[in-house]
């Protein structure tokens with residue numbers, strides 16, 4: 232705001248200029264800087280904003296007088312904000328007088344002058360129903376194998392009593408006499424730039440073009456009613472925590488014949504004590520005893536298909552891992568599976584009795600270089 236330019240300077244007119252001069256200058260500026268002529272040009276957009284603000288003040292007798300006397304402080308600062316956007320709904324009237332730039336003004340006045348209450352989105356256009364979101368929780372195994380879950384949601388459905396028309400059974404909606412069903416009525420509007428023929432939403436029917444004399448008691452004339460949907464949804468195998476399923480057309484009923492919204496189900500997967508997942512691979516840590524590690528053993532490894540035998544060799548070290556290929560999670564909507572990675576954790580015995588400790592010491596004394604080569608070579612380096 233600090234470097235705001237003088238309004239007269241912005242429009243390139245002299246202080247004390249006539250209304251006609253002002254209008255002329257303004258039109259020239261619009262022609263020059265209108266965003267429609269400079270798509271994606273930030274400078275033009277900023278310039279147009281300045282021009283719009285300046286004109287809004289100078290074209291108003293009171294504001295102009297205050298501005299002349301007090302400068303920017305004299306005009307309501309919030310006013311500048313109100314003159315900001317150009318992207319409002321199109322203004323659909325003929326701009327008598329300067330037809331050559333009529334199109335520019337069409338889009339310009341929609342937002343620039345705060346709107347004339349002109350055409351909004353057509354209320355009769357088909358609209359898609361709202362999407363409905365819900366959440367389900369499944370176990371780790373259910374996510375791997377796929378499952379069915381029961382869901383219960385509230386949704387808007389087409390009223391069964393009136394078939395969606397909103398009119399009491401035996402009657403039907405009538406065409407609005409004021410707008411003859413178009414939902415829009417023509418009005419004349421006086422503005423600083425002349426008289427506009429414009430259209431606005433029909434007050435009588437609210438833009439729907441129809442009047443319901445006897446509303447359907449089941450839906451109060453809305454044509455849609457809230458119902459509970461109970462449904463068993465199948466959760467595909469391989470789904471991961473946080474992923475969503477979209478069931479097309481199972482959301483709220485559409486309006487004016489529009490399509491239904493969708494039902495979106497977010498799946499959360501409970502953590503598992505044994506299995507951890509990354510992508511389609513599974514990770515498991517298996518505790519083994521000191522003896523199993525030293526002598527080797529046949530382990531029973533839990534997988535998502537049940538227990539699987541796996542022989543670890545003698546001399547297995549803490550943290551050693553192996554891979555069960557193709558035993559991981561089935562790939563979502565594809566064939567094949569990830570791998571199951573297993574790592575072993577050697578549990579060092581605790582709380583030894585005197586006798587156990589003596590046995591262990593005797594055992595340790597019996598070890599030679601062949602038994603723990605790694606430890607020996609490590610400490611040899613510090614001699």
Ligand SMILES: [Zn+2]
Nearest residue numbers: 390393447450
């Ligand atoms: Zn109804």
Ligand SMILES: [Zn+2]
Nearest residue numbers: 407410433436
């Ligand atoms: Zn109407």
